[in-house]
Amino acid sequence: NAGVTQTPKFRVLKTGQSMTLLCAQDMNHxxxxxxxxxxxxxxxxxxYSVGEGTTxxxxxxxxxxxxxxxxxxFLLGLESAAPSQTSVxxxxxxxxxxxxxxxxxxxxPGTRLTVL
Amino acid sequence: GQQLNQSPQxxxxxxxxxxxxxxxxxxxxxxxxxxxxDPGEGPVLLIALYKAGELTSNGRxxxxxxxxxxxxFLNISASIPSDVGIYFCAGPGNTPLVFGKGTRLSVIA
Numbered sequence: 338n339a340g341v342t343q344t345p346k347f348r349v350l351k352t353g354q355s356m357t358l359l360c361a362q363d364m365n366h367x368x369x370x371x372x373x374x375x376x377x378x379x380x381x382x383x384x385y386s387v388g389e390g391t392t393x394x395x396x397x398x399x400x401x402x403x404x405x406x407x408x409x410x411f412l413l414g415l416e417s418a419a420p421s422q423t424s425v426x427x428x429x430x431x432x433x434x435x436x437x438x439x440x441x442x443x444x445x446p447g448t449r450l451t452v453l
Numbered sequence: 454g455q456q457l458n459q460s461p462q463x464x465x466x467x468x469x470x471x472x473x474x475x476x477x478x479x480x481x482x483x484x485x486x487x488x489x490x491d492p493g494e495g496p497v498l499l500i501a502l503y504k505a506g507e508l509t510s511n512g513r514x515x516x517x518x519x520x521x522x523x524x525x526f527l528n529i530s531a532s533i534p535s536d537v538g539i540y541f542c543a544g545p546g547n548t549p550l551v552f553g554k555g556t557r558l559s560v561i562a
Contacts, residue, residue: 379554427495444495
């Protein structure tokens, strides 16, 4: 049981390049989330999904797109990277209400992205 | 939207000291969560609180769900070097959790 995994762990991009971050969870969780963490800003929600095939915008969605084609995977895409997107990105997942762990959200180890 | 205010923003303490931090919300929550983030890692859940007035312990950590349902407190007793990290409070938003900006704890041996 690996929990929540993220690939890659580190990446350096040039301005304008594109990339996709992959998040995978093996806990059969319905909800999945992408956050970014910047110094002094805490965790800010980018996009989230409440089930396979669904996505919704979070607090800071601009410049990002997401897809949830399979229940266990949640992809975060940057179509044209900008220096302002330099950050640490965390994926998280959570089970449905009714389970004993409702609202207990599990995080991946993070992806450190630098855009030059 | 809902906002969580954590204080203090950072703390420097001596090993062995007790630590207190708190979190306040602009609206009522029915769940309070406390997470810890070790340097270079993702946040990990420490304690979950589900009822107003609830006091829950996890080893040297104790958290309380405020009776107004708009605040929560986390105490760490007899701090040790591995307590270093960022502590986040969180509560349920409309669907995703809302996180505070964190309290950064440094422990001086």
